[in-house]
Each structure stands twice: as structure tokens, then as C-alpha cells.
Amino acid sequence: MALDSAPGIADVRNAAQRLAGLAVRTPLLESQALNERFGGRVLFKPEVLQHTGSFKFRGAYNKISGLSEEERARGIVAFSSGNHAQGVAASAAMFGARAVIAMPADAPQAKVGNVRRMGAEVVSFDRVRDKREDVVKPYLERGMVLVPPFDDPAIIAGQGTVGLELMQQAVELGVRLDTVVVPCGGGGLIGGVSIAVKDASPATAIWGAEPEYFDDTRRSLEAGKRVANEPGHDSSCDALMTSEPGLITFEINRRNLAGIVAVSEKAVAAAMRDAMAHLKLVVEPGGSVALAALFSGRIDLKGKCLAVVLSGGNVDFDVYSRMVAGA
Amino acid sequence: MALDSAPGIADVRNAAQRLAGLAVRTPLLESQALNERFGGRVLFKPEVLQHTGSFKFRGAYNKISGLSEEERARGIVAFSSGNHAQGVAASAAMFGARAVIAMPADAPQAKVGNVRRMGAEVVSFDRVRDKREDVVKPYLERGMVLVPPFDDPAIIAGQGTVGLELMQQAVELGVRLDTVVVPCGGGGLIGGVSIAVKDASPATAIWGAEPEYFDDTRRSLEAGKRVANEPGHDSSCDALMTSEPGLITFEINRRNLAGIVAVSEKAVAAAMRDAMAHLKLVVEPGGSVALAALFSGRIDLKGKCLAVVLSGGNVDFDVYSRMVAGA
Numbered sequence: 001m002a003l004d005s006a007p008g009i010a011d012v013r014n015a016a017q018r019l020a021g022l023a024v025r026t027p028l029l030e031s032q033a034l035n036e037r038f039g040g041r042v043l044f045k046p047e048v049l050q051h052t053g054s055f056k057f058r059g060a061y062n063k064i065s066g067l068s069e070e071e072r073a074r075g076i077v078a079f080s081s082g083n084h085a086q087g088v089a090a091s092a093a094m095f096g097a098r099a100v101i102a103m104p105a106d107a108p109q110a111k112v113g114n115v116r117r118m119g120a121e122v123v124s125f126d127r128v129r130d131k132r133e134d135v136v137k138p139y140l141e142r143g144m145v146l147v148p149p150f151d152d153p154a155i156i157a158g159q160g161t162v163g164l165e166l167m168q169q170a171v172e173l174g175v176r177l178d179t180v181v182v183p184c185g186g187g188g189l190i191g192g193v194s195i196a197v198k199d200a201s202p203a204t205a206i207w208g209a210e211p212e213y214f215d216d217t218r219r220s221l222e223a224g225k226r227v228a229n230e231p232g233h234d235s236s237c238d239a240l241m242t243s244e245p246g247l248i249t250f251e252i253n254r255r256n257l258a259g260i261v262a263v264s265e266k267a268v269a270a271a272m273r274d275a276m277a278h279l280k281l282v283v284e285p286g287g288s289v290a291l292a293a294l295f296s297g298r299i300d301l302k303g304k305c306l307a308v309v310l311s312g313g314n315v316d317f318d319v320y321s322r323m324v325a326g327a
Numbered sequence: 328m329a330l331d332s333a334p335g336i337a338d339v340r341n342a343a344q345r346l347a348g349l350a351v352r353t354p355l356l357e358s359q360a361l362n363e364r365f366g367g368r369v370l371f372k373p374e375v376l377q378h379t380g381s382f383k384f385r386g387a388y389n390k391i392s393g394l395s396e397e398e399r400a401r402g403i404v405a406f407s408s409g410n411h412a413q414g415v416a417a418s419a420a421m422f423g424a425r426a427v428i429a430m431p432a433d434a435p436q437a438k439v440g441n442v443r444r445m446g447a448e449v450v451s452f453d454r455v456r457d458k459r460e461d462v463v464k465p466y467l468e469r470g471m472v473l474v475p476p477f478d479d480p481a482i483i484a485g486q487g488t489v490g491l492e493l494m495q496q497a498v499e500l501g502v503r504l505d506t507v508v509v510p511c512g513g514g515g516l517i518g519g520v521s522i523a524v525k526d527a528s529p530a531t532a533i534w535g536a537e538p539e540y541f542d543d544t545r546r547s548l549e550a551g552k553r554v555a556n557e558p559g560h561d562s563s564c565d566a567l568m569t570s571e572p573g574l575i576t577f578e579i580n581r582r583n584l585a586g587i588v589a590v591s592e593k594a595v596a597a598a599m600r601d602a603m604a605h606l607k608l609v610v611e612p613g614g615s616v617a618l619a620a621l622f623s624g625r626i627d628l629k630g631k632c633l634a635v636v637l638s639g640g641n642v643d644f645d646v647y648s649r650m651v652a653g654a
Contacts, residue, residue, distance in 0.1 A: 024356070117363075276644065
């Protein structure tokens with residue numbers, strides 16, 4: 001795999017300049033109660049407060065702003081369960097570009113509704129039966145430009161601005177981060193964040209978190225090559241149900257990650273409840289896996305200073321209520 | 328009423344210096360969907376993200392930090408349904424001072440639990456049957472110092488730092504605020520905020536929001552004198568169930584407020600749901616009344632730029648779930 005297609009810190013810095021004043025510089029939050037429970041200091045980076053309710057706006061906007069006017073005039077296509085879709089729809093609307101988004105039929109209604117509200121066209125597909133590539137093919141054949149969800153240098157660089165802000169905010173707070181924990185789907189967020197974190201602080205350990213049965217990056221890191229998830233499983237973490245790591249993201253993550261923790265549905269629900277009770281944040285299942293990973297005992301917390309990314313908050317109320325009540 | 332006991336902008340600025348690095352500088356958040364719905368620009372100041380989950384930490388810390396060491400050594404007493412209690416408990420703990428908090432027996436369990444966790448002693452009383460003054464009397468007779476919930480210059484100045492930050496953040500964003508909307512219980516928050524807002528921008532209108540049946544400040548402004556609420560009513564807004572305006576707070580608010588909107592339980596639930604869906608914030612009933620006030624039609628929104636304070640997020644899950652589901 002050609003490593004020269006991987007973005008570097010300069011690309012992340014450029015993305016930050018493009019996003020200045022458009023993306024929310026999400027604050028670092030902490031809870032005394034959670035610090036006491038974990039026996040360390042845990043700083044949360046709540047991308048639920050980001051424009052469109054997840055970090056995905058950062059990568060999508062960075063990608064679309066880097067296209068030529070001619071490309072944007074042809075229109076934009078994406079496939080996504082919803083967070084990338086919203087990031088693309090919002091970014092396309094800011095450039096006045098047409099956007100067509102292929103979304104699985106079982107995507108959260110909150111996500112589908114938001115994409116439509118932002119003026120994008122939604123094409124529905126069956127997550128199991130249809131190949132998402134086939135769904136978008138007719139639009140690509142007409143010349144529309146694909147904005148991929150994660151395996152793209154500009155997308156990864158955009159998501160990396162989460163890490164850039166995090167390291168700046170840690171300096172402002174006067175803390176040294178021992179560990180950063182980040183949700184992992186296709187690996188774009190954690191890959192981008194790892195570039196910024198390792199640039200600023202090579203000694204900081206970067207841990208990923210994946211839902212159980214969708215721990216393709218964990219198993220790929222163990223195998224030393226990209227392996228796919230077994231079909232036939234389901235998860236509440238719709239945002240993280242990718243089938244296998246990206247080519248570029250895996251090359252970055254195999255270099256930069258300390259490891260990945262696979263978390264249970266039960267741990268996800270408990271993390272959502274903790275985020276509600278102690279941080280007053282609505283976090284979607286996939287957005288809470290990095291907090292859930294702290295319950296595993298796999299990551300050293302005692303006396304440490306950690307940052308945890310809460311990556312998205314786009315969840316339907318009935319799912320939210322059921323999971324938090326059951327936690 | 329002696330107006331010279333009212334705090335001024337210098338007191339608010341001093342409070343901000345005391346709170347620097349201890350209180351969260353809560354960000355300004357906005358939602359494209361809500362902006363579109365309201366036809367204006369609405370910036371939210373989410374004090375749910377504040378230390379202890381509400382703005383109350385600001386006033387309590389400012390008050391306690393202004394006591395002498397000798398006074399703090401005697402211990403601190405407060406009565407509160409929970410948010411002031413948590414602010415006092417956290418602040419007392421930071422100074423190593425003993426704290427005794429009288430809380431109504433029907434206070435949210437989340438609030439009672441947090442107060443205990445922070446090391447304060449909780450004395451329970453019946454909201455209807457007992458006089459809260461009588462409950463704390465034995466402690467005051469032993470020399471402990473009362474930290475009142477709102478009618479105190481240092482408390483009002485501390486809460487005013489919400490307004491100071493708000494006006495600074497508006498300048499940073501390059502916006503001029505036409506209107507600021509703030510929840511009103513005893514009037515400490517809105518009074519303090521009004522001092523900072525009127526200092527920076529005399530033309531900005533300041534609106535309060537109260538729950539129906541607990542609109543004592545609204546009726547007091549109309550009557551030109553302090554009037555109490557009729558007994559016998561209940562509200563989900565436990566944080567705002569004061570019986571009448573404070574002496575100092577009413578003098579400030581009668582000078583500075585454009586008016587007060589009384590909001591229904593239904594509007595409160597809808598506001599809580601909107602905060603969840605569009606801002607990803609868990610807002611307690613009393614914390615959401617200023618957003619609820621925007622639904623009333625009483626406040627001019629079209630083409631305007633508003634700031635809305637979401638004052639607290641300490642709500643038990645069953646209440647939250649029931650209200651948001653019913654909205």
C-alpha cells in the first residue's frame with residue numbers, strides 16, 4: 001500500500017485553516033464524579049456539539065472545499081448511515097452543490113430527516129441485500145463526485161482537526177495526555193487524530209474502541225493485514241458498522257495505535273447513561289464506545305490523564321431512551 | 328429598598344477573576360435547524376456543561392471565596408432544591424469547609440446524590456409543611472454561615488459571570504445581541520446577567536422566563552412591587568419554584584428587564600426535546616424555560632440575534648424520559 005497517499009500533519013493544519021470559523025471548536029469537558037470513579041483525569045472532547053452533531057462535518061467540508069468549482073458543479077455523492085451523510089449535506093449546501101446520499105433503510109430517522117432538511121436527496125438501500133457501491137454507481141456515471149466516508153486523505157486530514165484542537169487545548173489546560181481514546185469505524189477519525197497527537201506528543205498512547213462483532217480494525221491489527229467482519233451480526237452502533245478498515249486508514253493506524261478495545265452493547269448503554277448523568281450530553285451508541293472502553297480494564301487509568309472523543313450524538317429518542325433506561 | 332446593596336459590573340468582573348480556571352467557560356452553541364425554525368439566529372449558553380451541572384457553582388464559589396477563613400472554618404449552610412446545593416457543596420469542598428444543605432424531600436435524586444458525593448451533609452425537609460428557614464436555624468445558631476440561594480450581592484455577581492462571558496463571546500463571534508433570554512427563579516441569574524449585558528450593550532433587551540404558576544417576578548414587575556406565588560401548584564421546574572422575588576434581585580430586575588414570559592409544562596417538555604435533538608444537550612425542566620419562552624410569540628425572533636441561557640441539566644432519567652417522550 002502506497003504510504004505516500006496518507007495525509008500528514010501539514011494536511012491536518014491546512015484543514016484546520018479551512019474549517020476556522022465554520023467548525024465548532026468543541027470544548028474539553030470533565031466530570032469530578034467520573035474522575036473519582038476512574039481514579040484518573042478524563043477530558044472529554046464532545047463532537048456531539050459539532051455542526052451536524054458529529055465530527056463528520058470536518059472531513060466532509062475539508063474534502064468538498066478542496067474540489068474544483070467544476071467538480072462541485074457536477075454534484076456530490078456519498079453513502080453513509082447518517083453522520084457522514086449529514087456532514088456532506090451541510091458542506092455541499094454551503095457551496096451550493098447538489099448532493100445525493102445513499103443511506104441504509106434502517107438508518108436512524110433523525111439522521112435521514114436532517115440530511116433531507118439540509119437539501120440533499122436521499123436514496124435508500126438495504127444494508128444487507130444491496131451493495132452500496134451499486135447504489136451510487138448511476139450518479140457517478142453521470143459525472144458526480146464521490147466523497148468517501150473515510151478512506152481519503154482529505155477526509156482523514158479533516159477529522160484530524162479533532163486531534164489538533166485536543167492537543168492545543170491540553171496545552172492550554174497545562175496537562176500532558178498519557179492516552180487518547182477514539183471511536184473507530186473505518187478508521188478515518190482515529191487515523192486523523194493519531195497524526196495530530198503523535199506530531200505533538202509521540203509518547204501519548206492512542207487507543208481505539210470498536211463495537212463487538214465490528215472489531216475489524218482490532219483483528220486487522222492483530223493479523224497484520226486488513227480483515228473483514230463476519231456478516232450476520234447487528235449493533236446499536238450504526239455509525240461504526242463498516243465491513244473492513246480502509247487502505248489508507250489501516251496504514252496510518254497500524255503505525256500509530258497502541259491497541260483497540262471491542263466493547264459490548266451493555267458497556268455502550270452504560271457509557272450513554274454516564275454521559276447523560278455526568279456530562280449532560282446526548283451521545284449516540286457509536287459515539288460512546290471510547291467512554292465504554294474505559295470500563296474494560298484494558299486501558300490504564302489510575303493516576304493517568306486521558307482524553308476521550310465522544311464522536312456523535314445523532315440518535316432517535318426511542319433508541320436513546322431504551323438504551324439509557326436499560327443501562 | 329437600599330439599591331446600594333446591589334452589585335455592579337465591577338463585582339461581576341471580580342467574580343470572573345475568582346472563577347478563572349475553576350468555572351467552565353461554557354461555549355456558545357447554535358443549531359441550523361432551530362435558526363431556520365425561529366427565523367433568527369439563536370445562540371445558546373449551555374450552563375448544563377458547567378461544573379456541578381448548572382450555573383449555581385459560579386455564585387456559590389464567589390460567595391464562599393469572599394468569606395473569611397474564620398467564617399469558612401465555622402462551616403456553611405444552604406437550602407436548595409439541588410442546583411444551589413451542588414454549587415455550595417462543590418465550593419465548600421474546594422475550601423475544605425463543612426457544608427450542611429437543607430433539601431426538600433422531593434428533590435431530584437440525582438441532585439441529592441451529587442450533594443452527598445461531594446461530602447456535604449443533607450438535611451431533608453417537607454417543601455409544603457416545613458419552613459426552610461426553621462430547618463437551617465439550629466445550624467446558624469451554632470455559628471455556621473448561610474450562603475443564600477439568590478438574594479445576595481456576591482451570589483448575584485457570581486451568576487453575572489454568565490453574562491460577562493456571553494457578551495465577550497458575542498464580540499468574538501462578531502454579532503450584536505438584540506435579546507438575551509434567561510430563566511428566572513429567585514432572580515439571581517437573570518439579575519447578574521442583566522448587569523453584565525446592560526454594561527456592554529444597553530440596547531440589548533433582557534427577557535426572563537418563568538414556569539406557569541411560579542411567575543412571581545412577572546407579576547411583581549406588573550404590580551411594581553414584590554408579590555408571592557399562590558400556594559397549591561406544582562411544576563416540573565424544581566429549580567425555579569421560589570415563592571417570591573428577592574429584595575436585591577427585584578430591584579435589579581425591575582430596572583433591567585424588558586419582560587417575563589410564563590411558560591407551560593408542555594412548552595418546557597418541547598424545549599427539552601429540542602435541546603436533545605438539535606443541541607445534544609440534556610437540559611432539566613427549569614433549565615429549559617428560556618428556550619420554551621421562544622415558542623410563546625412574545626419575544627421578537629424574526630431576523631434577530633438572540634442568546635438563550637440553558638441554566639442546568641440535573642434531571643433524573645425517568646423524569647427526563649417521560650417529559651421528552653411526551654413532548
